[in-house]
Amino acid sequence: MIKAAKSLLAMSMLVLAACSGNQEKNQDTSTRGTISISVDESFQPIIESQVNTFEGIYKYAHINAMYKAEGAVIKDLLDDSTRIAILARKLNADEKAVFDKRKLTPRYTRIAIDGVALIVNNKNQDSLLTMKQVKDIFTGKIENWSGINAASKLKNITLVFDNNNSSTARYMRDTLMAGQPLPAGAYASNSHEALIDYVAQNENAIGVIGVNWISDRDDTTSMNFLNKIKVVGISKEENPTSTDSYFQPYQAYIAQGEYPLRRFLYIISTEGRAGLGTGFAAYVASDKGQRIILKSGLVPATMPVRIVGFNNRASSFEQ
Incomplete structure (x- = not known):
């Protein structure tokens, strides 16, 4: 009887250890795992470049980017279908209230103009x-x-x-x-x-x-x-x-600021920890990610742009 009990306890511990191991294995980190992000389709070309480069550097990271109209991206975020969204605006008061009820504070990373x-x-x-x-x-x-x-x-x-x-x-x-x-x-x-x-x-x-x-x-x-x-x-x-x-x-x-129709681009995260979405946001805001934005023709948000020879003046812009 005692032997049977010990055997059952040992088996239970093995099962718990296996389950714990699977959870750790399935939980993404800042540089590995699989997540889905929802992206304003207006920015598909630049975000495709960012995702491809990020996955090339971190071979165990897989980001499934879903490109949608802005309204659908917001819906994904509010419905908790995604915890990472890329948008050309911050959340409004009504949208923020949804996360206030969940005791979550969305984090913004400004990545481009x-x-x-x-x-x-x-x-x-x-x-x-x-x-x-x-x-x-x-x-x-x-x-x-x-x-x-x-x-x-x-x-x-x-x-x-x-x-x-x-x-x-x-x-x-x-x-x-x-x-x-x-x-x-x-x-x-x-x-x-x-x-x-x-x-x-x-x-x-x-x-x-x-x-x-x-x-x-x-x-x-x-x-x-x-x-x-x-x-x-x-x-x-x-x-x-x-x-x-x-x-x-x-x-x-x-x-x-000479061209009047301009807007900021944000990565919005509702992750409660430093997961793969947080790692991707940090990469896009880093020097490497900002250089991709610079090459694309947009203005990097977290690094200065030196402009020489336009309108007979040199100027620098940092936002």
Whole structure:
């Protein structure tokens, strides 16, 4: 009887040890394990580069990045479907309240400064707009290209977004429209590729797209996109007297603040410990991760950018 009891105890200890070993094995660390992250699809090119490089350095780390519209990414975070999200904004008060109830404090890692680009058809001669004109277009005050240029032969302006629930659509509503709905003629495409193709095929269209889809000059996909469309230059002046007052969303102009449509990019973590998501966030914010962002055409958020020779001045930008 005593022998049987000792045998049972020994077996129980072995089972507990095995279970404990499995839990330790399955629990991710900052450089190993498997996790899923939810990412604003506006930033797919740059985050794909970051994930591929991170996994190349840490061979036991596997990150399943799910690219979705901003609203779907927020939902994943609130539903606890993911504990790592990459977004172009911080959580609002209502969203924070969800985590307050769970006794969780979301942690933010700012990783880049991005621009929202406006693109037009290659045949459109009006590729320079003031911020006032942009606002009037997006609020419906200007509906026809003749409202921009009386000599224009183009007709009604068609606004094109990647998705009605996207971060670029939300950004334009918040920045230019005080949260009001998009104009009735606005059109939502199914993807960034479809958006660019639509603008390339429709002379009346203006597309709204994240800069990182068209900013990496070493990326063939980005260059193919640029060959199909024109990128709009924007002036903050109401009545510019020179084309020098207009700025396209190039890295230097985003860094200097000359290009007006810009936003920050964050990694938001609700991990309660230093897991793989925390390790990935630290990598993206590190020198190596920031250099990938620099190469992509976005502005690194945690390292200074030295800009020489633009507008006859040198300046440094650190955010």
